[in-house]
Amino acid sequence: MQSFEKWVREIRREFHRNPELSFHEYGTQARIMSILEEIGIDCRKIADTGVIAEVRGMSSGPCIAIRSDTDALAAHEVLSPGNEDYISQNPGVMHACGHDGHMAIVLGVVRLVKEKRKEICGTVRFIFQPAEEVPPGGAIRVIEEGGLDDVDAIIGLHIFSDVDIGQINVRAGPLMASSNRFTVKIFGKGGHHARPDLCIDPIQIAAEFISSLKPAVSQKVDASDHVLGFGAVNSGKQFNRSPDDLELVGSFRTFDDNDIDTIECIMSDLLDSLMHSYSKDGQEGVPSYDLNVYRGYPVLFNDPSFTERASSLLKTMFENVNTHAGPIFGAEDFAYYLREVPGMYTIIGTKNVEKGIVEVNHSSSFDIDEDVLITGVELLYSLATDFLRNSGEYLK
CATH class of the missing domain: 3.40.630.10 (Zn peptidases)
Structure with missing residues (x-):
């Protein structure tokens, strides 16, 4: 042997x-x-x-x-x-x-x-x-x-x-676990920081999305049954200007394939709410978003x-x-x-x-x-x- x-x-x-x-x-x-x-x-x-x-x-x-x-x-x-x-x-x-x-x-x-x-x-x-x-x-x-x-x-x-x-x-x-990644694109209205009333800042929207998502998911999916994280946030090039758009990427993992649907719905509902909260009279079509969830291994x-x-x-x-x-x-x-x-x-x-x-x-x-x-x-x-x-x- x-x-x-x-x-x-x-x-x-x-x-x-x-x-x-x-x-x-x-x-x-x-x-x-x-x-x-x-x-x-x-x-x-x-x-x-x-x-x-x-x-x-x-x-x-x-x-x-x-x-x-x-x-x-x-x-x-x-x-x-x-x-x-x-x-x-x-x-x-x-x-x-x-x-x-x-x-x-x-x-x-x-x-x-x-x-x-x-x-x-x-x-x-x-x-x-x-x-x-x-x-x-x-x-x-x-x-x-x-x-x-x-x-x-x-x-x-x-x-x-x-x-x-x-x-x-x-x-x-x-x-x-299942392994899934997601991409969120947020479209706002860029402009000078001196006139925030004329801007819809996608960075501010993304910040609220990031801070709110994990608590929202934990209310529906037990904390021991999932993990969720953000991998990159890309937006803007000028220190005194709100950018027009932003891209956010991350991933989450679950032990139940049904929880993938639940988390995706939570993301959509949260983004819908944020779009409503940050909308302004006279600013048609913004803010808006694209959400894509890419399912990896089940x-x-x-x-x-x-x-x-x-x-x-x-x-x-x-x-x-x-x-x-x-x-x-x-x-x-x-x-x-x-x-x-x-x-x-x-x-x-x-x-x-x-x-x-x-x-x-x-x-x-x-x-x-x-x-x-x-x-x-x-x-x-x-x-x-x-x-x-x-x-x-x-x-x-």
Whole structure:
């Protein structure tokens, strides 16, 4: 087993040295395909820079898919004592979210499934998906190009560095949030600050909108069920002049897709009220606004029946399994797969204070405790093979 662990670790380090941005994972794609060929698995390209492969058992049965993301982030990796042997060789790009580990884990599962093929009844499909980091993401294209055709269930995992090494977190229902951004354009009437009576100041309107929106949303959506923030306000160039217009951008996240509609309605109602409050006789057509809400990844919702059976299995295998983990405000396009077929997404921890593995995901100093790799392999392999033996227990 030691040689297998070393093999998985070296694959992770190779991917870490050669990160690529979303939808530019051509070298990553080529390397995944070459490793699959070495294992003896046929594969094909999907979603431009992704890879899909299958291992069929010796007898017919259900099909379960296992997904790994493959893209890296636009971040310059900081040299540390831990990463000196595998620091990114692509300046300004790094695997700062564990996707290198995800690929190594899933390739490890491929190798085990291939070795145990004679004992398997059914099919395991492996999806190496590009562009998780950048909405609309790669999952939609994988689905559109047939990546889930004939699939009965799907599983995946994510490495998190704010969860202790050895800890496995899962929950039925919403595990990760929807991610949505919004743009508000406010049109006023520009003019000199000496004559405010002739102006309708969009900055003043925006200031009231910003100060009023969060309290208004919290009255309708519980504070623990959403986050909302403003990212940029752009307007004006002259210190003594009210500008004609303003653009405001921000984002919000929820654990219920219905709350997206609620928040959008609150925004519209608040803006309507502000337009009325700031209107002036003789100033026709202003103030006015354009509101656009761009829906990103939906809520990631773990299938309850699948999760119940999977949780029972995981608790027999690992010491630290939290089957009632709280949902997190991170977002994942794995959510799209779970809208198509039953399945489960799992969080596995890599934080290790003794080894100095403490930086959060997306940090330029992010790294993983590589012990998490074998945990991930065992988790996905066991869930997949148990599903193929007992699919009825997962799909009640």
